[in-house]
Amino acid sequence: MPLVIGVLAETHPGERRLSVVPDVVKKYQGLGARVVMQKGAGLPAHFRDADFAEVALVERADEVCAEADVVFCVQPPAPATLAALKPGSVLLGLLQPWASAERARQLAEGQVTAFALELLPRISRAQSMDALSSQGAVAGYECALIAADHSPKFFPMLTYAAGTIRPAKVLVIGAGVAGLQAIATARRIGAMVEAYDVRPETREQVESLGAKFIDTGVAAAGSGGYARELTDEEKAKQAERLARAVAQCDALITTAALPGRPAPRIIGADMIARMKPGAVVVDMAADTGGNVEGTVAGDKVWINDVLVIGPTHIPSRMPVHASEMLAKNLFNFISPFIRDGALALDWEDEVISGSCLTHAGEIRHPGVKQALGL
Amino acid sequence: MPLVIGVLAETHPGERRLSVVPDVVKKYQGLGARVVMQKGAGLPAHFRDADFAEVALVERADEVCAEADVVFCVQPPAPATLAALKPGSVLLGLLQPWASAERARQLAEGQVTAFALELLPRISRAQSMDALSSQGAVAGYECALIAADHSPKFFPMLTYAAGTIRPAKVLVIGAGVAGLQAIATARRIGAMVEAYDVRPETREQVESLGAKFIDTGVAAAGSGGYARELTDEEKAKQAERLARAVAQCDALITTAALPGRPAPRIIGADMIARMKPGAVVVDMAADTGGNVEGTVAGDKVWINDVLVIGPTHIPSRMPVHASEMLAKNLFNFISPFIRDGALALDWEDEVISGSCLTHAGEIRHPGVKQALGL
Structure with missing residues (x-):
């Protein structure tokens, strides 16, 4: 069974970006992953379903979650979608880690390994993954x-x-x-x-x-x-x-x-x-x-x-390039850990450990725990 | 009695420009003219009444017309305002000469000398008066x-x-x-x-x-x-x-x-x-x-x-500079004919004769007459 990468459609009002673009999807496929995406997810960013080659299209977010080992989003998914994530699966995006203790708890209880790109350590090596910077440039x-x-x-x-x-x-x-x-x-x-x-x-x-x-x-x-x-x-x-x-x-x-x-x-x-x-x-x-x-x-x-x-929602004013930049940030974050169609996270890696919001049933990030009083 | 220059407030929906700016008003005053302007006329272009020194402020357009020998506008004034213009007075602006036979007739019958900057001959000397060009640059x-x-x-x-x-x-x-x-x-x-x-x-x-x-x-x-x-x-x-x-x-x-x-x-x-x-x-x-x-x-x-x-109304998206450019165009058109506080038009001048829509009871411009079937 190859690694399944899931791409959610964004549901936040005003959000037009997508967490992948066609070229980046090809790269995941080149690493042996299968990609499942919600139908029409790219339309607000002017990407049509036909632009994504060999991607399995499904109607609903929970169908993406049911299949995917790694799920990409731009904004935090709705609670019902979070509830559909498989235990042990990875969620990656701009998860607004400081915004909601509720969401952090739900992710931990669901045994989801969640990475919030906002938490990325600001070290040189992580610059190519730095979504706050890329989206800041757009803004x-x-x-x-x-x-x-x-x-x-x-x-x-x-x-x-x-x-x-x-x-x-x-x-x-x-x-x-x-x-x-x-x-x-x-x-x-x-x-x-x-x-x-x-x-x-x-x-x-x-x-x-x-x-x-x-x-x-x-x-x-x-x-x-x-x-x-x-x-x-x-x-x-x-x-x-x-x-x-x-x-x-x-x-x-x-x-x-x-x-x-x-x-x-x-x-x-x-x-x-x-x-x-x-x-x-x-x-x-x-x-x-x-x-x-x-x-x-x-x-x-x-x-x-x-x-x-x-x-x-300033980056959504320019969704084609904002999505392209964000998709590459996400790819640079996760792709080093995809080998032969399987995911193997290295918890010794400063980028992985530093960006982790939840893992193995726990809220992991000390700054977020403190800020949310958890 | 010095020459009186009148400045109308614009009434067309979406129009924010003004036919003068404070620096240009000073220049008219320097040529010996007195300036009368409608209160608040500059506000849509972000000029306040106080920005115009020694200008007589009046409430209504017809009050401007009753006093002024030369009346400036951006867009064609409303029929009631045209009716208030003094016989023998000059009206100068972007008068949309091709748009209305009615308006041309009213101006002629009112004995108004009307110059439409759209009719300006496209000769080198007239470039500094060319409002279509200056407003085109803005657009x-x-x-x-x-x-x-x-x-x-x-x-x-x-x-x-x-x-x-x-x-x-x-x-x-x-x-x-x-x-x-x-x-x-x-x-x-x-x-x-x-x-x-x-x-x-x-x-x-x-x-x-x-x-x-x-x-x-x-x-x-x-x-x-x-x-x-x-x-x-x-x-x-x-x-x-x-x-x-x-x-x-x-x-x-x-x-x-x-x-x-x-x-x-x-x-x-x-x-x-x-x-x-x-x-x-x-x-x-x-x-x-x-x-x-x-x-x-x-x-x-x-x-x-x-x-x-x-x-x-694209130039109205940038009313400060669009007004500045237009005001200078109008000034360059009319100022050579203002001497010692009096207006003396030279009908031998190609610019004057070529831009004239109406004068002495007649519609003068052959192209406009033909286009409007007059």
């Missing part, structure tokens, strides 16, 4: 486009027969993968870009993209590549310098995230009130509470004459 | 952003830890000002761009922007910089070669316009049917009937798995 690109598309001004300098239009000023807060991609994209379109991050070591990356780094005098490098939370005094100092930059920009893109926590509130109503008429704000953290006071997730709101946009 | 830029924002793929090549994303293929139909700006913008964002125009002399411009020119073997250079209409045989030959390019692209932007006529139908349903799943079409000509079969003006429709977008 940063999209948010720069959203800002440009909603700005009442040209981003680039433009010389025309009656004069010259000056380039727009874009301010990007947070210089992680998403922020850097937003900077790069706004620069490509032609804007002058300033950027800020509490981690001063990001200055070089920001400057390498042709943007100006804003120095607030506050440094807060944290662990795992994320920033630590700031003290109140640091927050005030940061806010003062930032408020000046915010008041001068034509478009503001905020990308600050804390793993498993609500997004930090960086831009207050007072800062928005000082922005130029027609300025645009894109709050990439809308899904997790927002970096900006007044952001409404999934909507656009005018605050005075400033348009504040809170896009949700 | 081309916007349509490239709309295409990028709606594409399920990255436009640029992207190298990330797990691989490389290939750049998207963008096809631009029509290489006028709008098409060239769409090409330039799609290239900036990082796409591979192909372009097509019936006027083979556009090849060099297309190639200078880093795009590939599609040669269909059909040439149709017309007068005034626009293309002539094609014969049926030419259309078939063009369609065959274009269909291949359309089938291969990820995003299609169509920008073909004929002055004062419905937009030419270039992309048939059969061509859309052959496009890739997830492909995006932006039909810039939606306002005038569309270049694409199935376009719905002001809406986005899925045709199979292809998203066809028919944006309307």
Whole structure:
């Protein structure tokens, strides 16, 4: 019996990505695995069933679960689907490990070996599996486009027969993968870009993209590549310098995230009130509470004459390539352990042990257990 | 009594531009003119009344007309406003001269001297007054952003830890000002761009922007910089070669316009049917009937798995800079004839005589008279 890989259709509203793409399915088949997928699972990402060669198509999620030894998803499956997973089977995806103690318990009780890519150790070797980074790059690109598309001004300098239009000023807060991609994209379109991050070591990356780094005098490098939370005094100092930059920009893109926590509130109503008429704000953290006071997730709101946009499900705005990147991340994670059509996980491997949410009836991840009070 | 310049608020639904901007108002004042403007006229373009120094603010359009010797508008004013214009006063804007015999008659009977910037002779000296070009540049830029924002793929090549994303293929139909700006913008964002125009002399411009020119073997250079209409045989030959390019692209932007006529139908349903799943079409000509079969003006429709977008009022998506450009065009048109606070039109001037729709009780433009059967 060869290893059976199962692919679930996504059911979360607004989710359009798929956990595999046709080329990656071929690679699994090349490793001796058989693939079973829900009918039409790829349609929201513009992949048709016929694009997947030699894949067994089934109607329902529980039929996938009943057959599969390894099940791929993008978002956490519904409880009924989790209940259908075979004991001993592997579930792999962006499982939102910090979101639900209920789900972690259900997976443990069901004897499912669940890997959440959010838990991936941030080590060099794991970069090719890093779905948060790949999807962050998609989100940063999209948010720069959203800002440009909603700005009442040209981003680039433009010389025309009656004069010259000056380039727009874009301010990007947070210089992680998403922020850097937003900077790069706004620069490509032609804007002058300033950027800020509490981690001063990001200055070089920001400057390498042709943007100006804003120095607030506050440094807060944290662990795992994320920033630590700031003290109140640091927050005030940061806010003062930032408020000046915010008041001068034509478009503001905020990308600050804390793993498993609500997004930090960086831009207050007072800062928005000082922005130029027609300025645009894109709050990439809308899904997790927002970096900006007044952001409404999934909507656009005018605050005075400033348009504040809170896009949700951002990677799903670009499902073809977001799926391709995610599918490759998942493949790079699991494929080293597939040999001759069988799965053999190596629990000594830092990537495997570090990303494990549940295994053998237990919730394994210490950080998640602590965060959920388990 | 100094010359009084009047600025009307725009009333067409979807119109956000203004016919002046604060800097241009200062210039009129510098020429000795007094400016009267409707309260709040600039708000849709993010200009506040306080941004305009020493401007007389009035509530209603007819109050502007009662005072003004020269009245600026973007779109044609409503009949009641036209009726309020003083005999002998000048009206200047994008008056849609081909759209309404009624309006032309009303202007003539009211003894209004009306200049429609659409009628501007396409000569070198008039380039700085060419509102169709400046607004076309805005539209081309916007349509490239709309295409990028709606594409399920990255436009640029992207190298990330797990691989490389290939750049998207963008096809631009029509290489006028709008098409060239769409090409330039799609290239900036990082796409591979192909372009097509019936006027083979556009090849060099297309190639200078880093795009590939599609040669269909059909040439149709017309007068005034626009293309002539094609014969049926030419259309078939063009369609065959274009269909291949359309089938291969990820995003299609169509920008073909004929002055004062419905937009030419270039992309048939059969061509859309052959496009890739997830492909995006932006039909810039939606306002005038569309270049694409199935376009719905002001809406986005899925045709199979292809998203066809028919944006309307495109320059109003970017009202700050669109207004700035338009205001400068209008200023460059009229300011040579303002001296010491008085207007003295030179009817020997090709620009003045060529752009005139009505004067001294007559409809003056031969092309418009013919087109409207007057």
